[in-house]
Amino acid sequence: MLSKNYLNKLDIKKILLENLNSITGPQAEQESQIMISYSSSKSENNLDINNSEVDQKLINKILNERVKGKPLAKIINEKGFWKKIFYTDDYTLDPRxxxxxxxxxxxxxxxxxxxxxxxxxxxxxxxxxxxxxxxxxxxxxxxxxxxxxxxxxxxxxxxxxxxxxxxxxxxxxxxxxxxxxxxxxxxxxxxxxxxxxxxxxxxxxxxxxxxxxxxxxxxxxxxxxxxxxxxxxxxxxxxxxxxxxxxxxxxxxxxxxxxxxxxxxxxxxxxxxxxxxxxxxxxxxxxx
Ligand SMILES: C[S@@+](CC[C@H](N)C(=O)[O-])C[C@H]1O[C@@H](n2cnc3c(N)ncnc32)[C@H](O)[C@@H]1O
Structure with missing residues (x-):
């Protein structure tokens, strides 16, 4: 998990990859990007992760659920499909x-x-x-x-x-x-x-x-x-x-x-x- 100290995005990404590799394999890279993007205060739903701060508390919460086996889309309630990011939840099939x-x-x-x-x-x-x-x-x-x-x-x-x-x-x-x-x-x-x-x-x-x-x-x-x-x-x-x-x-x-x-x-x-x-x-x- 992430420490309480301030971490830059590269450090956060490294920690995420270490944690995600064993559960998501080849998806680890993409999922860590999505988590960082989602948790970045200024870049909501946006894949440009360069200019915003990551909410470390939020990303820890997401990671905690993810390592327990909950799919990322079901944690953050969104999934990319075709050209858009769709809302999804416990009652829907996550778009594939x-x-x-x-x-x-x-x-x-x-x-x-x-x-x-x-x-x-x-x-x-x-x-x-x-x-x-x-x-x-x-x-x-x-x-x-x-x-x-x-x-x-x-x-x-x-x-x-x-x-x-x-x-x-x-x-x-x-x-x-x-x-x-x-x-x-x-x-x-x-x-x-x-x-x-x-x-x-x-x-x-x-x-x-x-x-x-x-x-x-x-x-x-x-x-x-x-x-x-x-x-x-x-x-x-x-x-x-x-x-x-x-x-x-x-x-x-x-x-x-x-x-x-x-x-x-x-x-x-x-x-x-x-x-x-x-x-x-x-x-x-x-x-x-
Ligand atoms: C495989 S999911 C497809 C969801 C979406 N179209 C997609 O491609 O991601 C099948 C959907 O069929 C719905 N469904 C199941 N039984 C149904 C029924 N008898 N009549 C209408 N929809 C039904 C489910 O609620 C679910 O949303």
Whole structure:
């Protein structure tokens, strides 16, 4: 831990790295930067750590919790995703770098289509809202509905909507999938982005201690991890949804996903892997 004497940033960083190396390995460098930045009185949320004083008491408090195994994002209630720092808490899944591929591909596809002037998006299972907010924030005419079953997660999502000044372009619905979502709105939705819970229950129960800080409702996808995909796809077919769906996926469910899509005759536009070359994204076209 840090001593009570005044320490300069280099000393603080050295101590942080010594403490973090054993628990976070390659993440130690990045986490120590975030801790210093966060604890610097003048550089709130800012990665320019050079010109501000570090609150040593605060950084000690953070480090104390971190060495006990609590994820950094859950201690400081923020996590960088795509181009922004999102509010996150005990009721939300901390945004993952893996999910950035969905935002990246969506924007590439959307910007390629010169006929598409307006975007009407639905972020289903939105959590912090990191997917929908990141997308509409980059487009002039993007509107997004957000759905989550968790009231607390939606409070976090609304905080992010306000933080990034997207109130005019967004509407939030508390709903068990589509149960309380006004179905006539779906007619105007061109695209759905969705990162549902997809970890098979058996795997969920064996997750490492850090991941278990995220709420179970954001991770457990039922016996095979397929429960949410099955429900969502069946529903979209039943209402003759005519549009595109971008699902986050995981290698663990790819085979069953293909089987389901074949059975239901849903067209796969493409599948993409993430930076670690793992299946992470599937784009589907619903014929209506
Ligand atoms: C894997 S997290 C994804 C959060 C966020 N979209 C992201 O990519 O970081 C799944 C989210 O689905 C929500 N969820 C779980 N069951 C749901 C349901 N039946 N209807 C709507 N949302 C649900 C959880 O509360 C959680 O926020």
């Amino acid at each position: 770098a893996d999910s950035e591929i969905l935002v990246e591909q969506f924007l590439i596809d959307f910007k390629k289509n010169k006929n598409q002037k307006h975007l009407k998006l639905l972020d289903l299972c939105c959590g912090t809202g990191c997917l929908g907010i990141s997308i509409i924030d980059e487009l002039d005419n993007g509107f997004c509905d957000f759905i989550d079953v968790s009231k607390q997660a939606l409070i976090a999502c609304k905080k992010n909507i306000i933080k990034f000044k997207q109130q005019q372009k967004t509407t939030v619905f508390q709903s068990n999938l589509f149960e309380n979502y006004p179905i006539n709105r779906l007619k105007y939705i061109d695209f759905i982005v969705c990162n549902p819970p997809y970890i098979p229950t058996r795997n969920y129960l064996n997750l490492n201690q850090e991941t278990q800080h995220d709420p179970r409702i954001s991770l457990d996808g039922g016996k095979l991890g397929m429960d949410y995909y099955v429900k969502i796809i069946n529903f979209l077919i039943s209402v003759k949804f005519k549009g595109i769906v971008y699902f986050e996926i995981d290698p663990i469910i790819t085979k069953n996903m293909y089987k389901l899509l074949l059975e239901k005759s849903v067209k796969i536009v493409y599948k993409k892997t993430d930076y670690l070359n793992l299946d992470r994204l599937i784009k589907l076209k619903f014929p209506g």
